[in-house]
Amino acid sequence: MNYSVFGHLKGSELSGIAFKEHVHRKKIIAQLSAYNECTIPELAEFLNISIPKTNELTMGLVEEGLVREAGQKTEGVGRKATSYALNQSSCYFLGVEIKKYKINIGIMGFDKTIADSILNIPFPFLDPHESLDAIIKEINNFLDRSSVPKEKIVGMGLSIAGRINVKKGEVLTIYHFEDAPVKAILEEATELPVYIDNDSRTIAYGEYYFGKKIYAGNAIVVNLDYGLGTGIFIDGKPVYGASGYAGELGHIPLFNNEKICLCGKKGCMQTEASGVALIEFINQKMSEGSNSRLRTVLSNKGFLELEDVVEAVRLGDNLAIEGVTKIGYSLGKGLAVAINLFNPNIIVIGGTLSGLEDSLLLPVVQSSIFQHSLSLVNTDTEIIVSNIHEKAGLLGCCLLVRDKTLGLV
Structure with missing residues (x-):
């Protein structure tokens, strides 16, 4: 495949007009990706270049097979313009x-x-x-x-x-x-x-582009799984940091405990607010005599998965609910730090434990955030639970x- 937009992968170096046209082609693709379909005038307005030049660039992408005609739509009085979309195949x-x-x-x-x-x-x-x-x-x-x-x-x-x-x-x-x-x-x-x-x-990338809404500003997506991590978006761009390790919220030393984290440190947020912490809490309580339907699961499988805990919560298991409440409070405490630092527009809770949905997890997390963060800051941050869960x-x-x-x- 010899597509012009992938030329840089083969070491091609562009300059001058060729470079500008290359940038415009990529912007056309990005715009069609974000809005599914666009007309030439809409693309020209976005690129801030002339309609004839936009048409030339778009037709080039059509000839390559990257873009296809997607139908007609009305533009202005009685006029219909051709709309274009990306070609899946x-x-x-x-x-x-x-x-x-x-x-x-x-x-x-x-x-x-x-x-x-x-x-x-x-x-x-x-x-x-x-x-x-x-x-x-x-x-x-x-x-x-x-x-x-x-x-x-x-x-x-x-x-x-x-x-x-x-x-x-x-x-x-x-x-x-x-x-x-x-x-x-x-x-x-x-x-x-x-x-x-x-x-x-x-x-985070999946949530940002396929979740409940397309976010234009700053967002934090929480991966609440066996571990705990975040993906951070600033002005719509993912943050990598100097070495690519940005977003390690789970390793903030937030708790004064003697629990050794997987990283080797003590007191990391992950030791109190993660799927591993949740399963450890449930196992410990059951060993101390607490009853739970998860005891049968543990006996049959030899271990617990987060999906087992999510299902137990849905069935009203008291111990599972107690464990989720505990880690939800700890998660909110850590997210309060993130809110005070970044002042994001939105925080999305994703990962396997987002399968708990809004009814139990969200109120506990929000209550803890309000308790531990600046009210001046947290009122501008929307907290939601993922609606695409493990698909993200x-x-x-x-x-x-x-x-x-x-x-x-």
Whole structure:
């Protein structure tokens, strides 16, 4: 595929008019991605260039196959203008989401729609090398059975928990190998360019562009899963920080306890406000004699998953509700710090525990935020629970690949 907007991936250097036109083409794609369909006059107004020049650039994208005619719509009195949209089948982007006990794989078309996917592939973690081999096997199996031609896949994204060096493609926790970074291993195995990112950032990207609303300002998306992380958007752009580790809310030393966090420090927010903390609390209470329907689940499986706790809450299990209330209060305390620092327009609570929805989790978190943050600041921040829940991670992973490939982020 020799699309002009991907020229920079092959080392092409542009200058002058060619560079400006390249930038305008990418802006057209970004605008069509945000609004689904636009007319030439609408695109010209957005780009602040002439209608003839906009038409020339758009027709170039149509000829390449990246953009298609989407129909007619009325503009002004009695006039109908052709609207344009992104062409799904022009190229595709592969996303792989690695979770604690499962893998999700999907292929996204150029227009942000999922063309193929397979969810909840069982993934019992073994030795890191064996696990990575298993991941590669699942990816190749998926590509072999998919109806999407592999030659049309432009790149692959990997979403995984832990500290990720985005620039080098290194996973500095589970899959940290001295001989080669994970990025290089995956690129050799799949013959695709690979982009690796932290799971909290991919979830945030998914929430930002596929959630309840499109946000124009500053947002914090919370990944409330087994761990705790955030994705931060400032003026609509994801924040990476100097080294790519921005958003580690879970490792703020907020609590005066003796609990050792996975990072090796004591008192991290994650030790009191995360899925691991929730399961530890429930297990401890049951060992002390508290009764719960989760006791049967634990006996049958040998371990508890967050989905088990969510289901127990829905069924009215008192211990599960007590545990969620406890971590919700601790989460609100930490989010109060984030609100005082960033003064965001909105905070979205995502991740597996967003499956608890508004009725229980949200009131506890909001009450704690109001108690611990400046009222002058928190009144301007809307707190909501995700409505796409666990879908956000795979959607964000695929879209990040597309936007990184296009140079939009």
